[in-house]
Amino acid sequence: MSTSPKKQNDRRVEANVRKSRQEFLSLGDKAKQPRRITKPPQEPVRRSVRLRHSCHEWSRNTQHEHRYPSSTKNTAGKEFQSKPPSPPQVNDRKRKRPQDTEEPLHFRAKLRRRSQTFLAAEDTPIQGPASDAAKNEIDPIRNWIQKGYWPKKYFNQDISMSSLLPRKKSTSSLRRKGPSDEKQKEEESAPYVNPRYQTILETKGSFMKKAPVGITDESSLLNKALLNTDQMVPQNSLFRDDLFDTTCEKIQCENEPRVIRDIGQLIVPSAETLATYGATNLEHLVETVNKGWNKSIPFYGPRPQPDYSAGFRRSAFTDDQLEKLKPFIGDWDDTSFFMATDTMHFPFLTCEVKCGEVALDIADRQNAHSMTLSVRGVVELFRAVKRENEVHREILAFSISHDHTAVRIYGHYALVDDDKITFYRHPIHNFSFAALDGKEK
Known part of the structure; x- marks a missing residue:
């Protein structure tokens, strides 16, 4: 017995409705999940010759200023590590480079490592020769750098x-x-x-x-x-x-x-x-x-x-x-x-x-x-x-x-x-x- 055209049409409509409902539910589930925002890979930082020269001079001058800390070296060292001096501002009127503001972070980390190395070297006892006289000898300059005062032997005559x-x-x-x-x-x-x-x-x-x-x-x-x-x-x-x-x-x-x-x-x-x-x-x-x-x-x-x-x-x-x-x-x-x-x-x-x-x-x-x-x-x-x-x-x-x-x-x-x-x-x-x-x- 052959099916009438009207019934065939109704079946196609129901199938389309079910298909549409499934697609709608599927889209709803996907909408509930958080979407990730992927950051595009950062291109290498472009540095001009003038900028590289300025940053190099800033790094060298900063190391020179903090080479000999005073007797309060521990406090100064922490402050120096947590709050490094800001790099010099480089003005470029031709173009703006937002990525260049991240440049000092590289130098800060580098300078922090050098400061830690120097402070650690200061805390190392002075290594003298093997003789007893040399072991008891005190380097006055190193003593002043580490402790902030001159050795007492220099004041015995005054006493x-x-x-x-x-x-x-x-x-x-x-x-x-x-x-x-x-x-x-x-x-x-x-x-x-x-x-x-x-x-x-x-x-x-x-x-x-x-x-x-x-x-x-x-x-x-x-x-x-x-x-x-x-x-x-x-x-x-x-x-x-x-x-x-x-x-x-x-x-x-x-x-x-x-x-x-x-x-x-x-x-x-x-x-x-x-x-x-x-x-x-x-x-x-x-x-x-x-x-x-x-x-x-x-x-x-x-x-x-x-x-x-x-x-x-x-x-x-x-x-x-x-x-x-x-x-x-x-x-x-x-x-x-x-x-x-x-x-x-x-x-x-x-x-x-x-x-x-x-x-x-x-x-x-x-x-x-x-x-x-x-x-x-x-x-x-x-x-x-x-x-x-x-x-x-x-x-x-x-x-x-x-x-x-x-x-x-x-x-x-x-x-x-x-x-x-x-x-x-x-x-x-x-x-x-x-x-x-x-x-x-």
């Missing part, structure tokens, strides 16, 4: 120098209204009367004896030369042959001032008096008589006040030497290692006069204290310039103790052992000028 600076006098010294000799000599000498004062000096590093190693050969030769040199005998003095015995008898039971007046300058002649009589080589010396060493930095106990002392006046030094000494001498109200009084620099001779055998021991203690200060000043001066070995075991000062009959002569020196300084005395001569009819006078 040692600061210990030599002058110091202010005590309040009691400033309250004294008159010269130092107004204070009673007995009060000044009181601590020296006690034999234990010698023990106290030893605890401070000053010994009234010879050191085990002794003095240098040069100092021994000097002592012999001084003893063997013929001295000029003064004319018309109380030590004249026909007056000598009478003089010794008259001062036998007298006090110190009388002994000093009659025979003091015959035992220890006055340097200034000899200069007045024509000894031009002594014109630069200055002396004191019973004057306190108020300008000297104390060692222990009362300030020295020798019966006689000699040192150098300002004229003994050149202007350049005085200028170098000025920071260590200070003002009038300062004390110094290098001064005894306001006018005496580097005292080198003291004399103490007593009466009686036991009293000479007191004089020896007084001289030991005074000469400790004298030798200390010279040694400290040489230590300040790293030449202390030149005065090691060398006699630097002399002292004389005497009464109405006997004389004791000592030389004073120091032993320098690294930072430790000890003081000793060397007996040069001990004699009685009254014995053997005045042979040793």
Whole structure:
């Protein structure tokens, strides 16, 4: 039975409707899925010769500016990595190149890698030679780059120098209204009367004896030369042959001032008096008589006040030497290692006069204290310039103790052992000028 044309047409319509519905549903499903946007491949960046030259100069200058960071290198390094400097702007009026704005990123990454490499190299310990001395050596430039300060060894000399600076006098010294000799000599000498004062000096590093190693050969030769040199005998003095015995008898039971007046300058002649009589080589010396060493930095106990002392006046030094000494001498109200009084620099001779055998021991203690200060000043001066070995075991000062009959002569020196300084005395001569009819006078 054949199908009518009308039914065939209806079937074709239904088929088309179903097909259209399926296509519509298929399009709806595809619409629900997100679409990807594919970026076309980027063409190579075109660089002109001028742009390449500018970027190269910018990169080189930036590396040069950040080559030596300061002591805050960690902070600066992070900031440098996170915020690099912007590249120079290149103006091109002929054409616009948006892609060229991405150009600095390449250089930033490159510069960041170089900065990290340099900072890592800074943190690497300095590799020295295999020797121990080289291992302990510090490169001052590298130390300053890494740590921001110079090695401490360059300031050790300044520290040692600061210990030599002058110091202010005590309040009691400033309250004294008159010269130092107004204070009673007995009060000044009181601590020296006690034999234990010698023990106290030893605890401070000053010994009234010879050191085990002794003095240098040069100092021994000097002592012999001084003893063997013929001295000029003064004319018309109380030590004249026909007056000598009478003089010794008259001062036998007298006090110190009388002994000093009659025979003091015959035992220890006055340097200034000899200069007045024509000894031009002594014109630069200055002396004191019973004057306190108020300008000297104390060692222990009362300030020295020798019966006689000699040192150098300002004229003994050149202007350049005085200028170098000025920071260590200070003002009038300062004390110094290098001064005894306001006018005496580097005292080198003291004399103490007593009466009686036991009293000479007191004089020896007084001289030991005074000469400790004298030798200390010279040694400290040489230590300040790293030449202390030149005065090691060398006699630097002399002292004389005497009464109405006997004389004791000592030389004073120091032993320098690294930072430790000890003081000793060397007996040069001990004699009685009254014995053997005045042979040793």
